[in-house]
Amino acid sequence: MEWKDVIPVIAGAVVILVVALVVKPALLGEPIGLVSHGSVPAGDPPVYVSSAPVPTPTPFVDDGEACTRNFRWTAIDGGVRTTQVTVPEALFLAHRGTPRFSDYNSWGRYALADTDRPILEDLARRIAPPTANPDEGYFRLMNLVFFVQQIPYDKDDNATSYTEGVLPRHAIYMKDGVEYPKYPVEMLVDGRGDCEDAAILMGGLLDALGYDTVLLRYSDHMALGIRMNEFNPYYAKYTPKYFTYGGKHYYYVEGTDFKWGNVSVGSTAIWGRPLAIGDTSGTGIPSVRSETPQIVPLRYVPEPGEYRIRSARLPAGGA
Amino acid sequence: MDPDSPEPSGSLKLPKLPDLKLPKIAVTREKALAAAGTAVFVVVVAFVGGAILFNYTADQQVAAFHSHVSASEADLSQISGKITAHMRTPTNDLSVAECDAHVREFAAIANYGRDVTAYHRRIVSADTVPEAYAGAQSAYVRALDNLNRAFTFWSSAAGAYAVQDYNAANRNIAEADAAWRDYAAAITDYDRELRAAEEGAEVPPRLDEVLLRDGDDDLEGFQ
Numbered sequence: 001m002e003w004k005d006v007i008p009v010i011a012g013a014v015v016i017l018v019v020a021l022v023v024k025p026a027l028l029g030e031p032i033g034l035v036s037h038g039s040v041p042a043g044d045p046p047v048y049v050s051s052a053p054v055p056t057p058t059p060f061v062d063d064g065e066a067c068t069r070n071f072r073w074t075a076i077d078g079g080v081r082t083t084q085v086t087v088p089e090a091l092f093l094a095h096r097g098t099p100r101f102s103d104y105n106s107w108g109r110y111a112l113a114d115t116d117r118p119i120l121e122d123l124a125r126r127i128a129p130p131t132a133n134p135d136e137g138y139f140r141l142m143n144l145v146f147f148v149q150q151i152p153y154d155k156d157d158n159a160t161s162y163t164e165g166v167l168p169r170h171a172i173y174m175k176d177g178v179e180y181p182k183y184p185v186e187m188l189v190d191g192r193g194d195c196e197d198a199a200i201l202m203g204g205l206l207d208a209l210g211y212d213t214v215l216l217r218y219s220d221h222m223a224l225g226i227r228m229n230e231f232n233p234y235y236a237k238y239t240p241k242y243f244t245y246g247g248k249h250y251y252y253v254e255g256t257d258f259k260w261g262n263v264s265v266g267s268t269a270i271w272g273r274p275l276a277i278g279d280t281s282g283t284g285i286p287s288v289r290s291e292t293p294q295i296v297p298l299r300y301v302p303e304p305g306e307y308r309i310r311s312a313r314l315p316a317g318g319a
Numbered sequence: 320m321d322p323d324s325p326e327p328s329g330s331l332k333l334p335k336l337p338d339l340k341l342p343k344i345a346v347t348r349e350k351a352l353a354a355a356g357t358a359v360f361v362v363v364v365a366f367v368g369g370a371i372l373f374n375y376t377a378d379q380q381v382a383a384f385h386s387h388v389s390a391s392e393a394d395l396s397q398i399s400g401k402i403t404a405h406m407r408t409p410t411n412d413l414s415v416a417e418c419d420a421h422v423r424e425f426a427a428i429a430n431y432g433r434d435v436t437a438y439h440r441r442i443v444s445a446d447t448v449p450e451a452y453a454g455a456q457s458a459y460v461r462a463l464d465n466l467n468r469a470f471t472f473w474s475s476a477a478g479a480y481a482v483q484d485y486n487a488a489n490r491n492i493a494e495a496d497a498a499w500r501d502y503a504a505a506i507t508d509y510d511r512e513l514r515a516a517e518e519g520a521e522v523p524p525r526l527d528e529v530l531l532r533d534g535d536d537d538l539e540g541f542q
Contacts, residue, residue, distance in 0.1 A: 046434035
């Protein structure tokens with residue numbers, strides 16, 4: 001065998017290699033040479049874009065026009081108290097001009113409205129002053145409950161429920177009446193409200209004092225649930241009713257229907273009896289006694305149950 | 320006239336076949352051994368070269384797969400850190416504005432997770448891997464798909480929250496949880512397939528397949 005016989009063989013091999021490693025990859029858009037065919041142009045890797053920071057709410061100035069309302073109410077010790085509430089008119093009008101959520105699941109946002117918070121904190125401190133004695137915690141709580149329960153009840157359909165004397169333009173007209181969940185300061189300025197208004201106001205006031213509350217929604221009623229570890233007072237002639245949500249016990253609290261009655265027959269003087277925590281039988285509302293309410297948390301954020309990323313083992317033989 | 324030497328202008332005369340003679344090749348023992356040795360050498364070189372080239376390509380493919388899974392895991396680890404930090408944030412005393420900001424951050428993580436999983440899914444699924452690794456690759460791509468779906472549901476939940484449709488938000492979260500469980504199952508499959516590929520063993524059946532088969536047996540027993 002001579003060199004002239006080997007040269008064509010080598011030339012043929014070179015042609016085959018060039019075709020396999022250069023021409024074919026070039027035609028198919030694959031990388032040239034002895035590299036993996038898996039690499040594809042995938043573009044730039046994604047970049048994390050953080051969300052915007054929490055915006056600071058614009059405070060309503062106190063030196064403008066204000067709406068003032070005086071409340072006269074009976075505290076848990078039997079004493080009659082008076083409390084004055086002042087709300088910037090601009091805030092009240094802003095709320096009146098705000099469309100309402102038709103979905104009751106988001107009504108907790110009214111109770112926690114940032115703009116109402118300073119007014120509720122101030123009011124809660126005056127109704128239930130801070131005390132160093134932890135035994136007085138219950139009395140503070142009950143004074144807040146009593147205060148709200150004694151605000152007169154009025155239905156959303158009635159023009160008398162609104163200080164302007166007419167239904168707000170964002171009232172929601174439904175087949176069985178009108179629905180208009182009020183911001184807490186709206187109920188305070190109006191001095192009246194229905195069940196969800198009272199539950200929202202009470203929820204806002206109790207939240208300002210650090211209590212954990214939820215809205216209890218029945219088919220035709222709304223009340224408040226207040227979280228307590230154990231509530232079984234010796235004086236109660238009923239079994240306090242509570243509902244479990246997220247493993248916690250929320251006791252029923254009525255926001256309306258302070259039990260009013262005449263002191264005696266023919267007398268115009270009236271006396272009132274509060275509805276105690278956990279007492280559902282005293283409300284006289286059938287749905288409260290027969291239904292299990294839907295629990296609506298004041299604060300809602302979507303919380304996934306599954307969120308742990310598992311680390312996968314890498315294939316052996318890598319770089 | 321000599322029949323083997325036809326005249327140029329005469330009629331064509333075919334040679335007589337029996338008279339054809341092959342040239343004699345003088346084959347010596349040394350030349351025969353050299354030719355056979357050369358042929359064997361060429362075959363051996365071609366076989367060894369092919370095997371080396373094949374192994375080299377397979378190793379390169381596994382190395383590329385390793386590199387891509389590694390990059391994907393590094394990014395997922397970053398996302399995991401963000402999720403853990405987010406979920407540890409207490410939400411029981413947030414104001415409405417803080418709740419909104421909390422959900423916006425949730426949406427940002429969801430969008431980032433969705434983009435990252437889609438990006439790595441494109442890369443890993445385009446890998447050419449040895450046949451033994453095809454199951455692992457398929458399971459890993461499936462895991463990324465499920466994670467991508469879970470992040471998409473998270474994003475939808477945040478969008479529903481933004482318009483105060485909390486029922487829709489809850490529905491999306493429930494769907495995301497289901498997709499997340501599918502992701503966890505796919506990662507388990509991936510680990511099993513990878514172990515089988517590296518140990519050269521048979522892929523053991525999945526737990527649900529075993530349960531299903533056992534269930535069938537039970538059913539047969541009752542028939």
